[in-house]
Amino acid sequence: MNEQRQQATRQHTCERCPLRPLPIFREFAESELDFVASFKKGELTAERGASVLIEGSHNAHLYTVLSGWGFRYKMLRDGRRQVLNYVMPGDLIGLQGTLMGEMQHSVEALSPLLLCVFERSKLDQLYKCHPGLAFDITWLAAREEQMLDENLLSVGRRTALERAAFLIASLTMRAKAVGLNGNAAVGLPITQQLVADTLGLSLVHTNKTMRKLADRGLIRWRDRGCEVLDLDRLRDIAHSEFPAETKRPLV
Amino acid sequence: MNEQRQQATRQHTCERCPLRPLPIFREFAESELDFVASFKKGELTAERGASVLIEGSHNAHLYTVLSGWGFRYKMLRDGRRQVLNYVMPGDLIGLQGTLMGEMQHSVEALSPLLLCVFERSKLDQLYKCHPGLAFDITWLAAREEQMLDENLLSVGRRTALERAAFLIASLTMRAKAVGLNGNAAVGLPITQQLVADTLGLSLVHTNKTMRKLADRGLIRWRDRGCEVLDLDRLRDIAHSEFPAETKRPLV
DNA sequence: CGTTCCGTTGACCTCTATCAATTTGTGTGG
DNA sequence: CCACACAAATTGATAGAGGTCAACGGAACG
Incomplete structure (x- = not known):
């Protein structure tokens, strides 16, 4: 619930991304890596229980989870809550808010969470200059949809x-x-x-x-x-x- | 259930798209319209009750609904069925199958359904040459996700x-x-x-x-x-x- | 060492599923 | 135009899954 429990830092360079070497992730072209490094604005830490994104707010940033767990949820006015999905390393969050303005769901940290923060204003450039990355973002959105279907x-x-x-x-x-x-x-x-x-x-x-x-x-x-x-x-x-x-x- | 009840035709040109003039849809640049016209491979008709896409199959096409109603669903082996969402004019379907191979859900027509069929092989070109359209596809995926959340x-x-x-x-x-x-x-x-x-x-x-x-x-x-x-x-x-x-x- | 969070249990009750007909509406062949 | 066949909506009775209430206990925390 406490946004205050978030901190901005900058520690991991994309070149030494702790996640990318994992076999589950696809290879990156040199130019893509360079762009993503410039796309990355910084890092954000959230402790267990902290809200990363809040339903109804207008946070236009895009994040990738570097480490930790979290969950995405919606609430009804009377307090009933539905967890929509969980987020873990490699997951992209905030896309809905980035594209469509107001957030329609919240995200809370389940463990200490480390996030890469991306600059919304550079998203257009990403789509213009790096179609492969644009495709990736769509791919991740489709994967999220698949999990929701399930x-x-x-x-x-x-x-x-x-x-x-x-x-x-x-x-x-x-x-x-x-x-x-x-x-x-x-x-x-x-x-x-x-x-x-x-x-x-x-x-x-x-x-x-x-x-x-x-x-x-x-x-x-x-x-x-x-x-x-x-x-x-x-x-x-x-x-x-x-x-x-x-x-x-x-x- | 019957795929046979599908027919391929080609009647509506994108220039005279019956949907695009509606106020709900955004304006199109000339070049985008031209590309989409070439992206469109043909049309497909499905009558009420016909399956448009089938869970487990590998249909790599992408469709936009031109007219009619349908629904998207998944089934468990014992027959239990869950409707995931409904599709109506302007909705894009088949993105999951296009991006990730095997379809994880089915789509069936609720009324006579008219679909634009797009060529998967040109999708790369779309992402390369028309970032605005690529962005649109992502946008539509995010919208679908939002409806699923709800x-x-x-x-x-x-x-x-x-x-x-x-x-x-x-x-x-x-x-x-x-x-x-x-x-x-x-x-x-x-x-x-x-x-x-x-x-x-x-x-x-x-x-x-x-x-x-x-x-x-x-x-x-x-x-x-x-x-x-x-x-x-x-x-x-x-x-x-x-x-x-x-x-x-x-x- | 009290407080708080969280897992655990038992009692009881309501909502929803299941079963089994019955009715109504629609399409079809005679 | 009528009778029949089938799909879809209705309804009543009964059973079961899951909800609510209320307590209690153990473990982490300040």
Whole structure:
């Protein structure tokens, strides 16, 4: 909630981007790298619980997550909240606000979050001079849409247990793809309240559902987070496709 | 379901696009119009019930809806279906499949549907030579994402009655913006089964919910569709923002 | 060492799903 | 123009999933 808990710094140069070397991201041309370096305006840090973007505001910046976790959500006036998706390293956020003016959703940090900040005013130049990068941005938007489709299917048509398993499994796989938590058992920095608001369930029922998964030895709650013990069986319960993550762009 | 019921034709030139003159769409530069005319490969017709795009297939074309209604959906293996969004004139479809290969959702016609077909192979050229159009495509993708966010909020956190009112109201407003049904009472070419699969409810409960709206004189079912009688009160029940539709691109 | 956050549980109740007909509207062939 | 066939809307009865309320316990924090 506190925007104050954000800090601007400038530490990572694009040439030494800690993310780009990961095998999941596509190669960059020299000229693209140069441009992105100039496109990057600085960095922003947000601690756990801090708001990065706020529904209704007019923040025109564009960000790429360098490290950490966050989530995107919308709220109704009476306080009901729906988590739309989670953000993790390599994800682009703020595109809607950048293109269409007012933000229609908020983003909050789930862990200390490090963001690259891009200059909106240079976006036109990006589209003019670097069609490959422009294509990448569209690609990332389409990927976000795909994840939302899947979440909507989940909330609309899967049972509580399926939804829960699907959420945990897909977050885990996304996290692994960008090297979060290394090889250790993946721990998701989420609370059951957050899961409830993601799955469209009440907190109590979410707890009972997660308990079932825990009783079967698939997950465990500890250290303010969820530890995944048996990804394969979670995927079975979700009985979903989970296509392999393909090479993707990183702006 | 029948792909056979699709026909390729070529009747509308981009210069005389029936959609572009509408006030909701942004102006086009001469050069952009020329390019789009060459980008357009032909037209495709689909009758009510015909599949335009199929989940799991590799159709790499991109389409813009010229006239008619359709819907985008996903299915689980056991038959459960979730409608993700509706498509109407001016909407771009097939972007996910074009960019990422395999389609992750299907699109079916709700009424006779007329589509402009674009050539995937020229998309690179579009990004290279017409950054304004590239930007437009990204813009449309972001808009789709925004609508999905709203639908997810609805299915996850709104009550059945709110969801129903929200759906009918937002479809009506979108239809009006692109001049569907002219000034006449707007009629939505949807069935209650479709509404059920959109709202994440059962058919029976959807019927009872719609009945409440009908009893209050807000809608009426007739002619295989839903007639909207009192848009304002529907919006009240949905108690949602409904920002005015701004000028938007049309590719 | 109290406070706060978060996970956990049991009791109870409501909303929504399911089942099973029935009715109404539309399209078709006679 | 009528009868039949089928799609879609309705409705009542019953069951089950999930919501709400209220407490409690453990762990992190100041």
